[in-house]
Amino acid sequence: MPAILRWPGHVPADSVQNGIFSGMDWYPTFLDAAGNPNITEQLLKGVKLGDRTYKNHLDGYDQMAAITGKGPSARHEIFYLGESTVGAVRIDDYKFRFIDQPHGWLGEKTHPDVPYITNLRLDPFERTGWPSNGTKDGAQQYFDWFKYEFWRFVFVQKVMAQEIQTFLDFPPMPRHQGGDGQEDGRGGGGGQRSQQLTGATFLAGGSIEPPV
Numbered sequence: 001m002p003a004i005l006r007w008p009g010h011v012p013a014d015s016v017q018n019g020i021f022s023g024m025d026w027y028p029t030f031l032d033a034a035g036n037p038n039i040t041e042q043l044l045k046g047v048k049l050g051d052r053t054y055k056n057h058l059d060g061y062d063q064m065a066a067i068t069g070k071g072p073s074a075r076h077e078i079f080y081l082g083e084s085t086v087g088a089v090r091i092d093d094y095k096f097r098f099i100d101q102p103h104g105w106l107g108e109k110t111h112p113d114v115p116y117i118t119n120l121r122l123d124p125f126e127r128t129g130w131p132s133n134g135t136k137d138g139a140q141q142y143f144d145w146f147k148y149e150f151w152r153f154v155f156v157q158k159v160m161a162q163e164i165q166t167f168l169d170f171p172p173m174p175r176h177q178g179g180d181g182q183e184d185g186r187g188g189g190g191g192q193r194s195q196q197l198t199g200a201t202f203l204a205g206g207s208i209e210p211p212v
Helices: 023-033 039-045 141-169 190-204
Strands: 047-049 052-054 077-082 085-091 094-097 116-119
Touching: 023 039, 039 047, 085 141, 094 141, 116 141
Parallel strands: none
Antiparallel strands: 047 052, 077 085, 085 094, 094 116
């Protein structure tokens, strides 16, 4: 996510950080800035805050090292949802697209039989891909590039298997619960997170059923 950050004495002036950053990363990062760098581990084990005990899984990463210039981004992956299906996965510089919207966010979704692989550092606007509409979209040369990069899908299987395991350890709250307006404790709405598990199972090569 693009952002401008000012924190005199902590964030170096005129610095640029190009690592992966998600909006979910702000929560553990702000708590680290406030004096608690261990909130993620505490919540996994269970911690009493005020008069209530919380045991939750945070999807965000503490990015204090990245924003203060002391290290790279702690995040290596991003999951993109197309309603109830995993539409894409980004791992470092590479994005793997299983659903496409060639005409923008409001356009119809397409489901290519063979997914796209894009190096976002080389193609930040994701313009390369399978040829279509004659020579208007994509390129014939993409076939040659794809066959040498296809092996990278093993990384997608790995990160999705790890993500699915967190849903088993910390099941999302069912959609009909949470009448107090609180989130499901995983950093997002329970309905959306349970949908992500359902759509992601095939990427991990398993048959894990979503928790109910």
